[in-house]
Structures are given as C-alpha cells and as structure tokens.
Amino acid sequence: EGAALAVLVVWWFLRDWRATLVAAAALPLSVIPAFLGQYLFGYTLNMVTLLSLALVVGVLVDDAIVEIENISRHLRMGKTPMQAALEAADEIGMAVIATTFSLVAVFLPTAFMSGIPGKFFKQFGWTAVLAILASLLVARLLTPMMAAYLMKPLPHGEERDGPLMRRYMRTMQWCLRHRGLTMVAAALFFVASISLVPLLPTGFVPAADRSQTQINVELPPGATLVETRAVAERVRQVAMGTPNVKSVFSSIGGGSSGDAFAPGAAAEARRAVLTVTTVQRGDRKEKLAAVESALRARLADVPGARFTVGPPDSGVKMQLVLRSEDPDALMLAARRAERELRTLHGVGNVKSSASLVRPEIIVRPDFARAADLGVTAASIGETVRVATSGDY
Template sequence: TAGSVYSVKFAGEIFTAEEISGTPITAIDGTIVTVGDVSRVIDGAVDTGTLARLSIAGSTPAPSISLQVYKVSGGNILDLADAVTTHIGDATGELYPDNVHVEIVTSDAELIRTDLNNLLKNGAETILIIVLLLLIFLGWREALLASVAVPLTFLMTFIVLGQLGYTINFLTLFSLILALGILVDGAIVVTEGMHGYLQKGYAPKDAAIATIREFQAPLISGTLTTIFVFLPMMMTSGIIGKFIKSIPVTVTIVLISSIIVALGVITTLGSRFLKTALAGDVDAKKQRFTDRFIMRSYTFYDRVLKGFLNNSRRRTRFFVIMIGLFIASMLLPTFGILKVNMFPAEDADVFTIDLEAPIGTPLHETDLLAKEVEDTLLEDQRIASFVTNVGTGSNGGSVTSGGGTTNQHLASFTINLKKDRTESSVHIIDAYQNVFQNVDGATVTVAQQASGPDQGAPVNIQIHGEDLNTLESIASDVRHVLETIPGARNVALSTKESNGEFVLSIDRSKAQFYGVSTAEVASLLRNAVTGNTVTVLKQNGTDIDVVVKYDLSPAMKGSLSQIDTVDIDEITSLTLTTPRGEIPLASFLYTDLGVSRPVINHEDGDRLVMVTSLVEDGYQAQQIVSAFQKQADQIFLPPGYTFSYGGESESINKSFSDMFRAMFLGMFMIAGLLVWQFRSYRQPFFVMSSIPLSLIGVFPGLVLVGQPLSFPAFIGVVALAGIVVNNAIILIDRINENRLSNGMSIDDAIREAATSRLQPILLTTMTTVAGILPLAITNPSWGPLGYSIVFGLLFSTALTLFMVPLLYQRFGEKELDTGK
C-alpha cells in the first residue's frame, strides 16, 4: 500500500465479560441475538475451597492468608527466621497497610535456638564443673588445662560435620549434648596421669611422654568401644532409622576429636604449662583437705576390696545379689512398673485441633462448626494466637494446605500458647479433648506434634481380609472394645462414612430406540455438571478460562460454587435432542444412590481397615494394645481374616529390636577389640559384664523419677555402655601391667590397680554426672537420656570397682600372654 509493505493483524480478541455477553450468535427477522440474550454471563472467581482466619491476643478472628517459608538445602534456619522477622517489621505500613497484621504462627528456628542455647549452657556448666573438681583434687593449672577439651573438641566436630554436609539441627544437637558427658573423660584421665608423674618428680615433657605411653592404649581402646556401640545404630530400619542416622555419625566424630585433643593437645600444652612438684611446694591447706580425703578414700576402698578378695563366701553372696538385682530390674518393664513410651509427649507452645464433619458437608456448614470452636478458644487466656483453616486438615501441624471440594468437611486450628503459662500443653490438650467431645456430629481431635518422627496414631489395629463389608463389621467391633479401654481416646476407623454418590446407569435398549449414544449422554452430563472451557481471556497478563455450562440454577445468586449447587432431579430432567424430539434423560437413565468410600487401604495386595486411637496423658500405647489383645477373643474373625498391630506399638517393638540387635553387634565388636588388646578371651567378659549390670541402676532409677523407658533413655543406655567399659578397661590394663612389669601376685596387682585408678574413675564419673544431671532436671526433653546415664553410671562405677576385680581374681588367667 502506497509503495510500502505492511503486516496485517486481525484484532478479534475478547478481553472482558461484557464483550462476551454482547457477542452476536444469530439474527432472527433482522434482530441480533447475543450470548447475553440466551445465557447468564458471570464474571466471577472460582472458590478456593478453603477459608482462613487469624486471631491475635483474643481478638475477633479476621480473614487471613497463610504462608510458609522453607529454607533451601544447606541454608541457616536461624538466619532465615531473623531475616523474615526483619522483613515483616520493615514492610509494615509500606508493602501493606497498618491495619493488616502479620503473625508468625510456628517457627522451627525457635526449637533449634532453644536446643543450641541448652548446648552452650550445658557446655559452660561442664567446663565449670571440670575446673572446680580438678582445682580441688589436682590444682589450678591442671583444671584450666582439662577445660580446653570441650571447646576444642566441638570446634573440630563442627569443622568435620560441615565438610560432610551436616547442618545443626535437633538430632546433631542431641548428639552433641549426649557426647558432652563422655568427651571430657579422656582429658581428665590424661591430666590426672600427668599430675601423678609430676608429683613423682618427672619433668613436664617426660611426664607427658610417660602419660601417653601408659594411657594411649586404654584410652584409644575405650574410645573405640564407645564408637562400636553407636555405629551399628545406623542399621536401624524404618522411619526411626532415618530419624537417628546423624546420631552415630556425630558421636563418632566427637569421640575421635576428643581422643586427639586428649592425647595430642592436652599433653602438648601440659608439657609447657605444668610444673614439676618440688619438696615443700605443696599448699599445706590444700594438702590437709584434699590429700587427707583422698587417702581416707583409698584406705576405705582398699579395706573393703580386701575383705571381698579374701572371703570366698562374701564374694559368692555378692555375685548372687548382683544377679538377683539384674533379674529384678529386667522384670520392671515386663510387669509394667517401668512404662515403655518411644517418644513421650512433652510440653510445647503449639498444638492443633482437627474438626471432621461427615463427608459431603458443605463448606459453609463446616465453617459454622469451626466458629463454635473459635468461640471457646477466644475465652482461653492461655492462648496467644490461633489460625483457623476451614476446608483443610492440620497436615501434621502445617498452617497451609491445598484445598478442594473433597475437604470441605474438614477444619483445622493451629494454636499458639503463651510462654508464661503455668500449665503444660499436655494437660491443656486433654482438657480441650473433653470440651470438644460433642460438636454437632463432628469428630474433634486435639493433638500436638510428636517429639520424634511422625508415626501416625499411637494405637493402630489393622484387620486384613477380602470382603470390605466384613472388614468394616469387624472394625466396628474392634472400635467398641477399644472405647472401653482406659486411656484410649478419639477411636476412629480408616473407612469414612459419606453421603454416598449418585450412579447414573443407561438403559441401552431405550437409548437405541431414541437414537442416543452413550457418548452423547456423557457429553451432556459433563457440560451440565462441570462445563467445558471454550476459550481463554487475557487480562493484565493473566489467563482467565471461559467455561460454558448449563444454567441449572437460574434463581441462585452468589459465588460460582453456589450456582453449581443443583438437585439430582434437575440433572435427570435435562433434555437431549433426538430424531424423535427433545427427550429427557430420565426416559433412559436409572438413578441409584450408592455407597462411596473415599479411601480403600491395601497392604501386600490384601484389603485392610485400620482402627486407630490416641492416648490420654498418663497412659502408654503399649498398655492399650496389651489390654485389647486380652479381649480380642471376644471378636469373631472369619477364616482368612487376621489382626496386626501398627502405630507406636509396632514402632516400639521393631525399633527396640533393631537397636538391641545393633547393640549386640557393637558388643561383639568390643569383645573382638578387647581380645586383641588384652590377648585374652576371659578378660573382655570381665569388662563387658558391667554393661548389662548397669541396667540395675538405669531401670529402677527411671521408675524412681517417673520417667518411661523411651528412645532418649535407650540412647542413654547405649552411651552408658561406652562409659562404663572405659573405666573397666583402664582398671584391667593396670592390673595386667602390674603383673607383667612389676611381677606382682594377682591379689596385689588387683589391689594396687584398684587404688591407683580410683581417683581418675571417680573424677570422670563425677564430672559426667555433674554435667548431665542439671540438664536432666531442668529440661524435660533430655530427662530420660540424662537420668539413664546418671543412675546407670553411679551404680556401674561402684560395680566396676568391685565386680571387675572379683571376676578377675576368680576367673582370670594364672599366666598372662606377653605377646612375645
């Protein structure tokens, strides 16, 4: 055109709903008929299927949007949490108005920060205890020297963990706190050994060399034995195995670092800063107090030990008593005196409430039920804030979840408690469970996040079989039995009751008579119920679907979901154009209301129905399962139908089985190491006898303080095995040295070794107990772990000082293998 080339663009796009309404369809007698003349054109929004509200400090719940922020792999959750908090503060009045409130509902960073503070606090306490004890018994130089072991060991551990790609999380902090009581043992033994040589007149450098020569074998062997009891834990299977994977890795790194610090760094620093004791260079006041106490302890211990060594009847009585106490201790869990609870409930600042109405309940009716719960929560002064989500479950404590019409019968609440409250969250949860027992036919479950990995309901009874109706009948009987057992609450079936579903069946003969195909009927139903997307509008860079469907509810106004609400008769009254005219669907369709099951569970190809239960405070899942098993004979099981048990009961059995197997493997590895070190097949059993016998202190001790035998307690038993073995190794190594190098008799070698090793054994025991006991008392999370080590170590130390010498005297070799 005009000598130039132009491109041609056809502007036929439609941008607004008004343009669609005004689009011509046809002309009748010169009159234009538009889309708006024959239909309703609605510019609306598709419902999300969920509602969310937020209440802060008792305020009326206001509409809200929930967001979750995740850290990337390798990110620092503490830095991320601080950055989010800063951005929220900076954005107030800029990115959003002042009347918009932003509340951080849950933050895992607070848990990590608390555990990190516990580690730092406990580490500082341990260093202080080491300094005080060594200051009293050895001197201020030795005290300061041993205290550097903790920070140096942790520094080396953090470097190695970082290189391996591990981050600081709950499990690594758990491992570090666990190892805190163990890592100082080597430093104390080395420091006490150098102190002893300096008191004999050795030069500092010579004292360091002599200490390394004397203690390197037993210390390295003792460290390896502790590593051997932890490493096999990596074989634990299932979700518990994944949960504890970082524990053996972290503890192994800590122990290797500690032995390097003890034999390499402490001895080097000691050779430079410690001084040889000169005649008259001992503080008289100190000598009157500490030396007199030590000598009295030596004298008393030697006298008692000599009495056992010289009296066979007393020795026999001692062995019988120990065996009897061991059997009695092992019976405590069997008879339920010592409760077994893998991960006991702990006080938490956040808990959740789940409301489940019958399937098919519309969203607005579920919202009315949710508001009843909100009214009760608003009256509780212990609550700092809560978030309500209607149309979704709690999703394991998450405040965000995908919506959908299939979840319109659900509602969830995430409640933040005030930190200055006086009641435990466990008691608050039990109280709310009683309050919400009856909420207009809805089921309400109040719970908090498990302290360990999520294992589902604590009690899970599974019925396996073929016919689903039979399974549901048996499951109903199981539910009735469970509801009568004390401690069981919120008993539920995995099969959910629903309103059912309408099934439309076509009479093919009648359809053929009218000349209608199955595909035509299906297309009509699809257009009527869901509609078809015919085009897409573009507005401000956003694609908006244009859906064409039958207007079955012309009188309905409001949101698209309300317009879509129709009666089944309106669907069957639709007409279809046929060669014989307009024929209603009801002429050749049959309508039937059938049973609808949202979920059908299978396991190994078999159908199963699960009956689950939560557990009230003061009860254990194992108790409830055992009580049910006693009454299971009352339930008729047809041939081919069986019971199995999951939940916490199954997890406890499998996890403890795996960990016991790992522990036995570790003990086998320890035995092999000790056979190589001592060149004896008998002496390793003297050392390892202290491992099972330490349970005499652990199990009654847990009963005494009201703690269950839990996962942290079992980890404490594993750590205890390494600690008590170390003491026995040091003792037997000295006995053998006395016999080989000094030519002593067995009794003399035992008595000299026992008295000379008394001080380092007692010092390591006191520092370990004093370092862990405050944590066990002040922090319930670490209580089972701490009490296991404290009670077990106190008893096993006394046991080692007597049991090992007596076993050596009774069963030890008359002649030792010199290795030549």
C-alpha cells in the same frame, strides 16, 4: 556454655590452672578435626551433628584429664616435667586407648541404624566417633607435650585426700568389708532397673506440647453450611467447658483434608476446623494429650458428626480391615468396631473409611431440550453442584 562448664569442673577438681589449661586445650583440638571429618563425609553443621558434639563435650576431656592427673602424680614424686610426662603417658597408654575404643563401640552402632531413624543417627554417630578418636590423638600426643613445657615441678610429698575423697574411701572400705551384701544390692538394683524398661514410653519423636490442638468436624454429605455452623458452635461450647482450655477459634467450611487452610484443598460446607488453645504448659498439671483425651470424651455425646482431635497425622497409625460380601452387615460391623475402639485406653482418634449416610438427589436432564438451547452436560453438572454444595 557446655565447654566452659566442663573446663570449670576440671579446674574444680585439679585446682591447678596449668593442668586445667592443658586439659581444656583438648576440647578445641578435638572438635576441629571432627569438623574436618564432617567436611570429608559431606555432612553439614545441623541440629543432629551439633547435638552429637554437645553430647561428647565431657567425653573429649576424659582422656586428657586421666593423662594430666597421672602426670601430676609423677611430678609430686620429684620428677622433672619432661620425665613425668614421658613416664606417665607410657604407664596408662593402653588404659586410655581401651577406654576410648569402648566409647567408640557405644556411638558407632548408631551410625548403622536402619529405616528413617538411621537417616538422622548416621551423622550423629559418625560425628561423635570422629571427635572421640581425635580426643585420643590429642591425649596421647599433645597433652604430654604441653604438660612437659607448661607444668612446673611440684614439691615432693604425698598428697592429702580432700573431704570428698575421704568419704569415698570410707564408703569403698565398707563395701569391701561387706562384699556379699554389696553384690546382692547391686543385683537387686540391676533387676529393678531392667524391670522399668517396659514402663518407659517409646517413640521416634516425642510429642510436642505447644499448648494448641485442633478439632476436625465432619458432617454427613449433603449437610448445609448452617447445619455445620450449628454443630461447630456446639463443639466450641463443649471445648470451652473442658478444663485447661483457654480459647477456641472456629473455621467453617474446611478442606477435604481436614485442614481449612491446606493449599489446594477443596472446600466443603460439611466440614469445620476448631483451633483450641490451652493454658500454657507451666500453668497446668496435665499434658496436652490428657486435654485431648478429655475433649474426645466430651465430644462423644455430640451426635450427627465425626470428630478427630489433634493435629493431622499425629500419633501411631493402626488399621483394622473388615471385609464382607454383605454391604449392610459390613457397615454395621464397622460402626460397632468404631464404637468399641473408642472405649479402649490409649486409643486416640478412631476414623472409619465407611461412608456416612449420603442423601441422594437424582437429576434427569431433558437432553433434547438442552440440545435445542445449546446447554452442555458440563454446564448442567456445574449448575447442580452450585445449587447443592454452593460456590466456593
């Protein structure tokens, strides 16, 4: 679709089907060598390489358009197609080469990015560069040759400017008459553009708004399944009362990882996971992040449990490390820091590694009696676990 649209735009401005055909031929003739380069580099056709090719579709016909437009200008001078192709190609050769290598200078650095982004953009950058270099060869070699054989001599005369070109020339003449004002306006526009850079959000992958999030509930160790169910029900009611929330599904007895369906996760009666489905993105004004922030604010009033809102491992991770020789003072400081961090704007889930208050049951087996009955220590431990945590 992008290639077809590019060809349509070329025809709209050239208004010559022969010239459009010559320029449009640059697209497949540039992409196919790029596929060969991908094969030699060991790349595959994936989302990254296809995105790169889609991005440079318009660039691939730029050189061919410049060549074919200059050839058309020479044809209007009364020259033969062969003579026009030779002289026009020689006239703008260095300009076309300089333009192409300026584009290479833009895309090639992305292939040398470091870190995890570099793993993705390496194929992106090289694929774009291969296609652009192929388009240069097509524009310098094949486009003049095809024009010499396909294009016909044009009537000698000066071409009249269309309405778009006339408006452009009037604007250009005004700028040339008011050079000082034009330079000041350009400088102000440049400064205003640079000043907007700090306001733009940054990130590796933008957050996906799938109209669904989850709430992980964690009660203190020793909490029963009944207590977890009661807290989960209260959380469900709070979530249903939040604007833009459509439905809530509760799963009681989640895994230790916070996901009730995580493979290999040990189930605990003190954990629950609530899957929250929001109104579809097109039917609400707020983003999913705003809905999650509203859920966090409302859950702050629910006592006796810890809550995290959002998918696991989402957002940017930051750690605040506290150390002390006094365990009680360290616990108080950790709780205070946790409360203060929750009040900061832009901070999402705050989770402390400090243990929740754990009720302790001391079991002292009668080992002599157990030995007489043939009961092992492992059997005693398993019996205590089932009696206190349940059998999952």
